[in-house]
Amino acid sequence: MPLSRAERPSSLRDYSYAQLRDAIVNGELAPGERLRDTELEAWLGVSRTPIREAIARLEAAGLVHTRRAKETIVAPLDARDAFAAQRIAASLHELAVRDAVPLMTEADLTAMRAANERFAAALTSGDVDAAIAADDDFHAVAVGASANPLLPGLLEQVTPLLRRLERARFAGLAGRGSVGDHDRIIAACADGDPDRAARLTRDNWLTLERLLAASGTDVPDPEETK
Structure with a gap:
């Protein structure tokens, strides 16, 4: 997951969402790639709570899919x-x-x-x-x-x-x-x-x-x- 990281704003939830959204849209996170909380925490430098909130927003936007309640992957291009x-x-x-x-x-x-x-x-x-x-x-x-x-x-x-x-x-x-x-x-x-x-x-x-x-x-x- 070789991703760059921008300066964090005051809202860690919005920051996490924007960073993940942009990485998916521009292809840095490929279709089918698994998103692991520990890796995302290390990359974004935030706790699991704002990351899970961001994942929920991404799923509502059709950019990720959550399977078996825990595994989250980048949605395929459709x-x-x-x-x-x-x-x-x-x-x-x-x-x-x-x-x-x-x-x-x-x-x-x-x-x-x-x-x-x-x-x-x-x-x-x-x-x-x-x-x-x-x-x-x-x-x-x-x-x-x-x-x-x-x-x-x-x-x-x-x-x-x-x-x-x-x-x-x-x-x-x-x-x-x-x-x-x-x-x-x-x-x-x-x-x-x-x-x-x-x-x-x-x-x-x-x-x-x-x-x-x-x-x-x-x-x-x-x-x-x-």
Whole structure:
């Protein structure tokens, strides 16, 4: 388990969750790898209680599975689960933008443009991690501007699962086409058009299905999941 460790924040529970979540999403902790409390304690430098609390959150997010009450493993990559998460994320971000547009400031629009510039640069250089981070920064502007306190927690339930599949697949994809999508979202926000901005945002979040289908990944039929 050769993992790096960031500086710990005041909440050991949140720290443990964030460190484990990121290690699973970026592949440092591989699908099927067993998570042992003693090893996690040594790596994170925290006691078993915050680790078990973090594991419970990770299990709720679909990132780990607990078997026989004690053994915890990193969940396998599952395209069906990721696409289910994608549809939820698309709806939540659509809601965020619809509520945010009337409240957005010029500073918000500037932040979106800056994030999209970083996103484009990361795609050009082939830096998948930086591209996903910039994409998160772009969409976070509307989530924050929406002033809906429930959205961040709801998105945290589904976004890591989706980002995990993206990181595993994007390196083999020829571009994402989202830079132009982002430009159109910014234009709609600047025009004060919440309906158009919300529709464009939803469409942008639903592009993963098309990209993965083009890469040869088996994309589940939405009707089969009902």
